[in-house]
Amino acid sequence: MKSRIIMIVGSLMLIAVFFKPIWNITLEAPQYPIPLGMDIYIDRFEGANDEFDIKNINLMNHYVGMQYIPESIPEFKSFPYIVGFMIALGVILGITGKFKLYLGWFVLMSILGLLGLYDFYLWEYDYGHNLDPHAIMQFKNPDGSPMGFQPPLWGTKLILNFTAHSYPRAAAFFLGGGMGLTFVAFIVGFFENKKKKLNL
Amino acid sequence: MKSIFKPMLSVVAASMMLASCGPDLGSADGANNSVMANDAASKTYVAPGDHDEFYAFISGGFSGQLAVYGLPSGRLFRVIPVFSQDPEKGYGYNEETKPMLNTSHGFVPWGDSHHPDISQSKGELDGRWVFINENNTPRVARISLETFETEEILEIPNSAGNHSSTFVTENTEYIVAGTRFAVPAPQKDMPIADYKGNFKGSLSFIKIDPNEGTMNIAFQIRMPGFNFDLAHPGRGKSHGWFFFSSYNTEESNTLLEVNASQNDKDYITAVNWQKIEEYIAKGVGTMEPAKYAHNTWNDDTHIATSVMEDEVLIINPEDVPGAIYFLPTPKSPHGCDVDPTGEYIIGNGKLAAALTVHSFTKMVKAIEDKAFDGDAYGIPILQFEAINYGTLEQPGLGPLHTEFDTRGNAYTTFFISSEVVKWNVKDLKVIDRQPVFYSVGHLMIPGGNSAKPFDKYLVAMNKITKDRYLPTGPEVCQSAQLFDITGEKMELLLDFPTIGEPHYAAGCPAELLASKSQKIFKLEENKHPYVVKNEAETKVVREGNEVHIYMSMIRSHFSPDNIEGVKVGDKVFFHVTNLEQDYDVPHGISMIGANTSELLIMPGRTETFVWNPKQEGVWPFYCTDFCSALHQEMQGYVRVSAANSDIQISYTLDDEVPGTEEDL
CATH class of the missing domain: 2.60.40.420 (Cupredoxins -  blue copper proteins)
Known part of the structure; x- marks a missing residue:
């Protein structure tokens, strides 16, 4: 019984991604005492410290020929459905109480999560390397190759005069915590099942 | 994640500092610390990147503008263009702001700004707007304290030399405008020598919209042709009254320096504006034709419009019995200041060597008792002894203006003896006097015209600097001087140059405004x-x-x-x-x-x-x-x-x- 509740609670914790940002990229520089920041939600980008942050990031980045951050990307259309489906599936599995399937859910969600991160990396790579050849300022690496401006996937990195931070935000912790709980549900379910068998 | 790391890092850094520097801090002796505490430089030092504790809005006088400084550093942040064109900002030059400087005389590119005052709610500064008046072409202006831009300018008809202005009442019901140069009202062609009995000194009450701050002349009292100089509203128990000082009750029209200094006493006019509101509600007053510009800035369209108003409500004193009295006050009173409790009305007789303190309570009783000493043009003159609380004898020469702290003390400037004098209002005793350099006019304690002064600093504003700074040819700057008034003695901390003439100022704690200061226009x-x-x-x-x-x-x-x-x-x-x-x-x-x-x-x-x-x-x-x-x-x-x-x-x-x- 306990495992079912944990499974349902764990799945429901994913609802947080519809309300809270998942990831954040923040750019610090001396002339930005309030840093520029972008929050990434399941379905949109949003200025983190000011509603016009993204416009201002675009304005800064045009000097080095980076693309404008798009209003929307295809992932914003599909991701909410995928997560919604996984929440529903998790709750249904919890109700049925088939604990082995909890592990299946956890693995599937982990794969989806890793794919999401990979997708994010690909976008970041393109964003940081696919530069306008007519860029106002063109920087080269010491080896002569064009300098890229890719923000870190996770961590902090110095990019010219900006210090870029890329870290998970609230919804990512709910996502990770919820997924963790579903794994706990599997373990608890495993022992509940063992006990049940012994009692028989 | 960043927000988690940073506090952790700072904890680590702080503990490292404690570990390595602890013994050094401990070895610093007490004497050294007290030297630091007494050091005026350390009291005014605001480290690079740090913010000042107070805003000071210092009038630019004949520059026509209003300058924003920080206290205690005295650093100039911004000059807000108000009554004069400013090519730096395009104010009065671009098509959008040209209407702000329109008047009934056409476009006037310059003004003489005087007395700023910050809006109030329940007797305390609320930091919504700062108002300021213009002397030459009588006008008042309202400046937004979100954009720090002039939002409205209202011309005052039937007036000349709008000096006794702006001075906010305790809920920003009104600001006022006076008439320093009595004129025919309405204007007409007549011999100057016929001044006496014919020229008028209009006192205008400008109603402030409680939500938008917009200004409209509610009524104009058509007073005799005295020269109305300064004003202050009552507060607390005297809320509902307004007090105006005057000189030239002799009604002289030439060589005023002699002819307007003959009467032993001139008057402070006490106006019960709440009573006048009641009279107006009953239909008292006459709408008269008048022509005056009303200029309004619109932050949605980013455009100013100028409307020519065509009438004004005139109140004749004889039609509002019981609403206006004269308080006899020695020797051409200039400043007319009301203490934070609203009880004491201080007349700074600028040609006297004494300060006159009237009591509001005694004034009310004198009115009840009809303790009159005759009348002037039908307006009752209260008996001096019946209203006078006392006199501060021999405080200095040429008292001009008084402000107050929260501890019952008053601070008065003396133009001729060039000093600021601290005295106790109840005891009528001088506590301290400090020289200023030179010839001080107004002084300002943040929140000075309110029930709650922020009595840490006092700014004295000087007309003459002569040798105080590096010389810059015949024309040198005027200045402001900052005093620490937290102790028994006033301590001069800083001496900083100002734009134009630092005529008067208004100040407030920085936190009242800083967080709501607008960053962009959407x-x-x-x-x-x-x-x-x-x-x-x-x-x-x-x-x-x-x-x-x-x-x-x-x-x-x-x-x-x-x-x-x-x-x-x-x-x-x-x-x-x-x-x-x-x-x-x-x-x-x-x-x-x-x-x-x-x-x-x-x-x-x-x-x-x-x-x-x-x-x-x-x-x-x-x-x-x-x-x-x-x-x-x-x-x-x-x-x-x-x-x-x-x-x-x-x-x-x-x-x-x-x-x-x-x-x-």
């Missing part, structure tokens, strides 16, 4: 008729011989930046929108040969200047504000052809017509 809310919301909307349109350029600016280019088809004799309007939405990214624009100032345009705002091309050629324009790394490249050209040329209007950015390809 482009999406910009309703200027010539706004462009993005580069695709930029264009050039010919209407007869007028050419309208709908131009945008963003780091680091104009759109369009190549314009052809303009002809000699055209009237070219540059309507320029700053598309930036980031804090502190203004752009400027100026055009060679334009007979006007630059524009300095804040993010999200649209401004317009007019250029009359007089010669054929190709003429550049450029950004005047160092906006970005590519500021030098922010430039463009207008081709001007002969008047009879048949070249059509065309415009491009990067060889494309804006709007024909995807833009930001």
Whole structure:
């Protein structure tokens, strides 16, 4: 019984991604005492410290020929459905109480999560390397190759005069915590099942 | 994640500092610390990047503007253009702000600003607006304390020399305007020598809208032709009254320095405005024709409009018995100040060597008892002894103005003996006196005209500096001097130059304003008729011989930046929108040969200047504000052809017509 509740609670914790940002990229520089920041939600980008942050990031980045951050990307259309489906599936599995399937859910969600991160990396790579050849300022690496401006996937990195931070935000912790709980549900379910068998 | 790391790092850093520096801190002896505490420099030192504790809005006097300083550093942050043109900001030069300086006499490019005062709620500063008056062309202005820009200017009819102004009542019900130079009211052609009994000194009560702050003249009291000098509202128990000092009750029209100094006593006029409101509700008063400009700035359209008002409600003192009294006060009282409790009304008889303190409680009783000493033009004169609380004898020479702390002390400036004197109001005893350099006029304690002064600092504003700074030819600056008033003795901390004449000032704690100070104007809310919301909307349109350029600016280019088809004799309007939405990214624009100032345009705002091309050629324009790394490249050209040329209007950015390809 306990495992079912944990499974349902764990799945429901994913609802947080519809309300809270998942990831954040923040750019610090001396002339930005309030840093520029972008929050990434399941379905949109949003200025983190000011509603016009993204416009201002675009304005800064045009000097080095980076693309404008798009209003929307295809992932914003599909991701909410995928997560919604996984929440529903998790709750249904919890109700049925088939604990082995909890592990299946956890693995599937982990794969989806890793794919999401990979997708994010690909976008970041393109964003940081696919530069306008007519860029106002063109920087080269010491080896002569064009300098890229890719923000870190996770961590902090110095990019010219900006210090870029890329870290998970609230919804990512709910996502990770919820997924963790579903794994706990599997373990608890495993022992509940063992006990049940012994009692028989 | 960052927000978790940072506190952790700082804890680590702090513990390291404690471990390594602890013994050193411990060895610093007490004497050294007290030397630091007494050091005036350390009290006014605001470290780079740190903020001041107070805002000080210091009038620019004959500059016509209002300057914003920080206290205790004395650093100048901004000059807010109010009554004078300011080419630096385009104020009074661009098409949008020109109406702000319109008057019944037409466009007046200059003013003489005097007494700023911050709006109040329940007797305390609320930091919504600061009001300031203009002496020469009688006007009052309202400045927003979110944008720090002038939002409204109202001319005062039937008046001349609007000196006793602005002075906010305790819920910002009213500000007032007076008449320093009695004039025929309404104006008419008559012999100057017939002044006495015929000239009038109007006292205007300007109603402030409690939500929008908009100003309207509620009524004008047509007083005898005395020279009304300064004013202060009652507060607390005396709320509902207003007190105006006057000189020249002799009603002299020539050589006033002698002829207006003959009477032993002049008057402080006490006006019960609540009673007058009741009379008006009953139908008292006459609407008279009058012509005065009412100029209003609109932050949605970014445009000012000037409306010529055509009537004003006149109240004759004889029609409002029980509402106006004269308080006899020795020797041409200048300042007329009310203490934070509202009980004491202090008349600074500028030719006397004494300060007169009237009691509001005694005044009310004297009115009840009809303790009158005759009347002047039908207005009862209260008996001096019946209203007088006492006199501070021999405090100095030439008392002008008084402000107060919360501990029952008053601080009065003395122009002739060039000093500030601290005295106790109840005891009528001098506590301390400090020289100022030189010839002090007003003084200011933040919140000084309110029930709750913030009595840490006092600013004395001096008319003369002579040898105080490095000389700069015959014309040298005037100055302000900062005193610490937390102790028994006043301590001079700082001496800083000001713009124009630092006539009077208003101050308030920084936290009242800093957090609500506006950063940008939102482009999406910009309703200027010539706004462009993005580069695709930029264009050039010919209407007869007028050419309208709908131009945008963003780091680091104009759109369009190549314009052809303009002809000699055209009237070219540059309507320029700053598309930036980031804090502190203004752009400027100026055009060679334009007979006007630059524009300095804040993010999200649209401004317009007019250029009359007089010669054929190709003429550049450029950004005047160092906006970005590519500021030098922010430039463009207008081709001007002969008047009879048949070249059509065309415009491009990067060889494309804006709007024909995807833009930001």
